[in-house]
Amino acid sequence: VIRLFAMMVLLATSLLPLVGLAQSNEPLPRLELETASGDTTLVAAVEPGDTIRDQVRLGSDRATRVTLRAVNLTSPPNGGIVPVLSGPLTAPATWLQLETGEVELTPGSDSTRSIQVAVPNSAAPGQYLAAVTIDSRPPVVAGGQLPQTASATLVIAITVAGTQNPAFELADPALEQPPTGPTLVIPISNTGNLTVAPAGDLTIVPASGSPITLPLAFGPIIPGVTTTLEVPLNDVPAGEAKVQLTLSDVATGARGETTATIDLPASNGEGPGVDVEDATPSSAYAPDGEPVDVTIRNAHLTAEGVPVEFVTVSADLVNIGEPVGPVSLVMDISRDGAPTESVTLVDFASVPRASLSLNTTYVPDGGFSSGLWTFRLRLVDADGLVVAQTGTFAKLDLT
Amino acid sequence: VADAEGWDIRRCTVPLSLRGVDSLDIRATSSDPGWRIVLLEPDDVRTPGLLNASNNRTVIDDFGDGPLEFLLGAQVTCSALGGTILEFALVGSSNGVSTPLEAVGTLSLEPPILPAPSVVITAATIGSSGDIPTGSVAITWERGGPATCPWQITLALAGVDALEVIELTGSEGVSAVTMPGVVVITVPPANPSGDIELDLAFSGGTPTAVSVEAQVRP
Numbered sequence: 001v002i003r004l005f006a007m008m009v010l011l012a013t014s015l016l017p018l019v020g021l022a023q024s025n026e027p028l029p030r031l032e033l034e035t036a037s038g039d040t041t042l043v044a045a046v047e048p049g050d051t052i053r054d055q056v057r058l059g060s061d062r063a064t065r066v067t068l069r070a071v072n073l074t075s076p077p078n079g080g081i082v083p084v085l086s087g088p089l090t091a092p093a094t095w096l097q098l099e100t101g102e103v104e105l106t107p108g109s110d111s112t113r114s115i116q117v118a119v120p121n122s123a124a125p126g127q128y129l130a131a132v133t134i135d136s137r138p139p140v141v142a143g144g145q146l147p148q149t150a151s152a153t154l155v156i157a158i159t160v161a162g163t164q165n166p167a168f169e170l171a172d173p174a175l176e177q178p179p180t181g182p183t184l185v186i187p188i189s190n191t192g193n194l195t196v197a198p199a200g201d202l203t204i205v206p207a208s209g210s211p212i213t214l215p216l217a218f219g220p221i222i223p224g225v226t227t228t229l230e231v232p233l234n235d236v237p238a239g240e241a242k243v244q245l246t247l248s249d250v251a252t253g254a255r256g257e258t259t260a261t262i263d264l265p266a267s268n269g270e271g272p273g274v275d276v277e278d279a280t281p282s283s284a285y286a287p288d289g290e291p292v293d294v295t296i297r298n299a300h301l302t303a304e305g306v307p308v309e310f311v312t313v314s315a316d317l318v319n320i321g322e323p324v325g326p327v328s329l330v331m332d333i334s335r336d337g338a339p340t341e342s343v344t345l346v347d348f349a350s351v352p353r354a355s356l357s358l359n360t361t362y363v364p365d366g367g368f369s370s371g372l373w374t375f376r377l378r379l380v381d382a383d384g385l386v387v388a389q390t391g392t393f394a395k396l397d398l399t
Numbered sequence: 400v401a402d403a404e405g406w407d408i409r410r411c412t413v414p415l416s417l418r419g420v421d422s423l424d425i426r427a428t429s430s431d432p433g434w435r436i437v438l439l440e441p442d443d444v445r446t447p448g449l450l451n452a453s454n455n456r457t458v459i460d461d462f463g464d465g466p467l468e469f470l471l472g473a474q475v476t477c478s479a480l481g482g483t484i485l486e487f488a489l490v491g492s493s494n495g496v497s498t499p500l501e502a503v504g505t506l507s508l509e510p511p512i513l514p515a516p517s518v519v520i521t522a523a524t525i526g527s528s529g530d531i532p533t534g535s536v537a538i539t540w541e542r543g544g545p546a547t548c549p550w551q552i553t554l555a556l557a558g559v560d561a562l563e564v565i566e567l568t569g570s571e572g573v574s575a576v577t578m579p580g581v582v583v584i585t586v587p588p589a590n591p592s593g594d595i596e597l598d599l600a601f602s603g604g605t606p607t608a609v610s611v612e613a614q615v616r617p
Contacts, residue, residue, distance in 0.1 A: 043481035045430040076583040077576035080551045081614065085580045127432055129480075138557075138608040146525045146534065149610040151555065157480040159431055166432065179565050194432040197478035197548075217549060219585065220433075220478045230576060251435045251476040 029105075031066065032059035033134050033152035036112070041155045044117070048160060052117040056098070056154060058134060060105035064150075066134040068103050068113065070096045073129045073155070075190075077228045079197060079219030083131055083153065092128035092158060095119060103134070117158060125162020126193025129222050131155050166252030167192035168221065170229075173243060173260040177297050181234040182264055186245060188256070189226040196221055196254050198247035202231055206241040216247070238264045240392055263391045294319045294351060294388045296329075296377050301394035308398065310363035313345065315377060315390075317356040325350030327387055330378045331362065335371040340364065345377075370398050405547055406450050406472045407508070410441070413467040413489070415500065420491040422460035425469060427506075428486050429455075433479025434508065437472040450474075475510045477548035482509040514543025518552055518613040521594070525606065532601040533565075538584070538611060539594040546588035550615045554582040557610075560603025569595030 035042050036055040044052045058068065072084040072093045097116040105111055115132070132154045138147040171187035190196060199217040206212075218229055229245075241264065246257040299315040313331060329345045345360050373396040378389040417423065427436050437453035450472050457469055473485075487504040490497050522537040536554060556562060557580065564575050564582065570593030575584045582597060 039481065041481045043431060045484070074578075076578050076581070078574065078583075078585060080553075080583050080585065082551075082553050082578065082581055082583055085555065085557075135610065146523045146606055147608050148520055148523065149557070149608045151610045151612050153612060153614070155480060157431075164432070179563070180567065195478045195480070197433075197476060199477075217477070219549060219551060220480075230574075232574070249476075249478065250474075251433050251478055 027062070028148055028150045029064040029136050030061040031064075031105075031134055031136065031150045031152040032057070033132065033154045034059075035154065040153070041157055042115075042117075043157045043159075045159045045161065046117075046119050048119060048123045049121040050119050052119075052158070054115050055112045056115050056132060058103055058105055058111040058113070060136075061107050063104075063106050064136050065102055065104050066136050067101065068098075068132065068134050069100045070098070071131050071133055073131050073222060075219070075221045075225045075227050077230050079221045079227070079229075081129065081155065081220055081222065083133055091120075092117075092156070093130035095128075095158075096130060096132065096156065098132065117156060119158060119160060123160045124193065125160050125164065126223055127195055128158045128160065129155065129195070164194055164252075165192045166194040166196055166249060166254040168196050168198060168247075168249070168254055168256050170245060170247065170256040170258040173245065173258060173262070174298075174300070175233075175262045175264070177265070177295075181232055182236075184231040184233055184243060184262065186229040186231070186258060187226065188221060188229050190221045190223050192254060193223050194252060195223060196249035196252060198229075198249055198256065200245070200247035203244045203246075204233075204236055204241050205244075206237055207239055209237060212236060216245075218247075233264060236264060238391075240264075240395075261395060263393055265391065294324060294379060296379060296388050296390050299377055299390050299393035301375055301396070303396055304361075308368045308396065310361050311368075311375075311394075311396065312359065312361050313375070314357070314359045315393075317351060317358060317379070319351050319353050319356075323350045323352050324381075324387060327351055327379050327381050329358065330380055332376045332378065333362075333364065334374045335369075337372075337374075342378075351379075368396070368398055372397050372399055406474050408450075409471045409473070411469050411471050413469070415467070415489075417462060417467060417491065419493050420462075421494065422458055422492045423462075423467065424456065424458050424490040424492070424497070426456045426488045426490075427471065428488070429483045430486070431479070431481065431483035433476050434483045435474040435476055436485060437474075439470040439472065441468050441470055471506075473508050475508075479510055482507060484508075513546070513615045516543050516550070516613045516615060517541045518611050520554075520609065520611050523609050528600075532605040534599045534601065534606060535596060536582075536599065536609060537594065537596045539592075540586065540613070541592040542586070542590070542615075546615070549585050549587055550613065552584040552586065553612045553614065554584065554597070555610045555612070556580055556582070556599075556601070556606040556608075558604045558607035559601045562599050562601045564597055565600055566598040567595060569593060 034057050070093050073081055074084050076082050095117050098113050134152050136150040138149050169189045169191050173184050173186045176183050176185050197220045202214040204212040242261050244259045248255040295318050297316040302312045304310050326349050328347045330342050331345050332342045333340050374392045375394045379387040429436050436455045438457040485506040489500040491500050518540045521539050525534045559580050562577055567575050572587040573595055575582050
């Protein structure tokens with residue numbers, strides 16, 4: 001739904017001027033939050049049951065009131081280390097002991113707080129990350145303005161002694177279509193007990209044309225965190241392609257790899273693609289002289305059973321224009337390059353201005369025989385005109 | 400000595416009497432992740448690529464006449480969060496019998512000191528499209544020194560559950576991803592300075608405040 005909203009915003013940007021300049025006349029305070037030795041990361045190697053004792057120093061270049069608190073840390077998509085802004089504290093943030101709350105800061109007069117990190121006896125070997133943050137209070141500003149606040153973060157990195165097990169796993173990549181363009185999204189889980197920073201190559205082998213290699217480097221991923229790696233493919237030619245991602249962490253040697261077949265939409269890039277010739281832009285459909293804007297997104301097919309008994313088909317139908325209908329979503333099936341049949345998956349009296357998620361199953365008469373099966377989706381009106389369509393969104397290789 | 404790949408190479412001397420020892424096995428272990436440690440014989444560092452192909456252990460059996468020396472290579476990687484302490488374990492062998500030596504050394508290593516980058520919100524506007532809150536935030540930054548790792552700008556928007564980047568314009572190679580209430584901007588190490596503008600759409604509330612913070616790694 002938020003993507004639908006996003007597209008609406010994109011269209012409306014030129015029509016609705018933004019209001020309210022967010023800047024306050026009062027300069028932001030420059031905040032500092034450090035260990036007693038001046039580091040912005042408190043790093044310690046400990047044994048289970050140990051307690052670390054240190055001081056944190058809070059400073060500001062102007063008088064201000066800040067809120068001091070402990071926070072969980074996580075890794076965002078593409079790696080990194082960010083505070084979690086909501087939800088209860090979990091370990092290791094719960095190991096931190098310090099007096100939190102509001103603190104008055106004055107320039108030239110640092111404030112210090114004692115901090116203890118009590119590592120439980122049961123703590124397993126590995127690395128644990130949490131943080132302490134301070135945030136200034138938002139200034140009072142005129143209505144419609146967005147006030148700025150200042151913040152500072154002290155990362156607490158604890159390594160509990162024992163067997164180090166650096167590892168991560170990559171799951172199957174998927175092609176997504178956010179407003180910023182086609183993006184390869186690869187789930188990644190840090191399954192070990194050390195932070196890793198994966199780097200390597202994404203190799204894209206199109207059905208025709210030369211392979212493309214994209215060097216990639218991602219930020220740190222904290223142990224236990226599952227996130228995604230997101231690779232923009234705006235400059236990759238349209239059409240079907242095999243992708244292979246091989247990553248490793250330089251420091252530890254941990255490795256992961258995954259492969260997939262993707263089908264980039266016809267509007268992507270400028271190179272040849274298997275679906276360029278017959279892909280119809282949705283804007284070309286204008287039965288009443290008014291173009292409609294319906295797209296089929298996130299088409300996905302999953303084979304069920306061994307041998308394959310049936311397939312599950314899912315897709316999102318996104319309409320950011322006027323309601324359109326009646327229409328039908330049709331799936332075209334081919335085997336070894338020859339069309340076998342077209343089946344209507346669902347009929348709509350009208351597709352509203354909204355995002356609809358579809359999920360259905362398909363099995364051909366007589367079941368799936370051997371061969372290379374390919375699948376496309378079309379949204380057609382009552383006269384058979386194409387409102388929107390995909391290229392080949394899935395292949396089922398039963399050769 | 401720091402080379403182009405960030406290897407810090409140190410010549411180490413073993414101040415031990417090795418009379419009767421045929422070979423010496425030396426191993427260095429880092430207490431913290433993010434540090435890559437290799438041990439080499441003194442002349443090996445001249446071999447191209449050997450640093451990257453080596454590991455944290457070496458066996459020396461040609462003692463020569465002078466003091467026993469080996470090379471230590473330390474490379475801080477993008478997952479390092481701070482310094483580390485190396486522990487050395489030495490095992491001597493004589494006539495096929497190995498004995499751990501009592502002498503065990505430690506060495507403290509610190510990553511390069513990175514000047515804090517300057518990151519400033521130069522404009523932040525809020526608006527709406529129908530019932531949907533929208534916003535635009537412009538950020539300018541200047542990295543304080545050279546970098547080998549991508550670094551991170553965290554833009555926090557209070558009062559918002561979910562947000563999406565509609566458009567990102569500005570410096571080449573900069574990317575943005577979202578989490579609840581947060582936009583994380585990754586800046587490639589090659590960009591010493593730049594600016595970007597983000598067009599955002601919000602759901603689950605209208606932002607009440609915005610803050611920006613930079614995080615650099617070695």
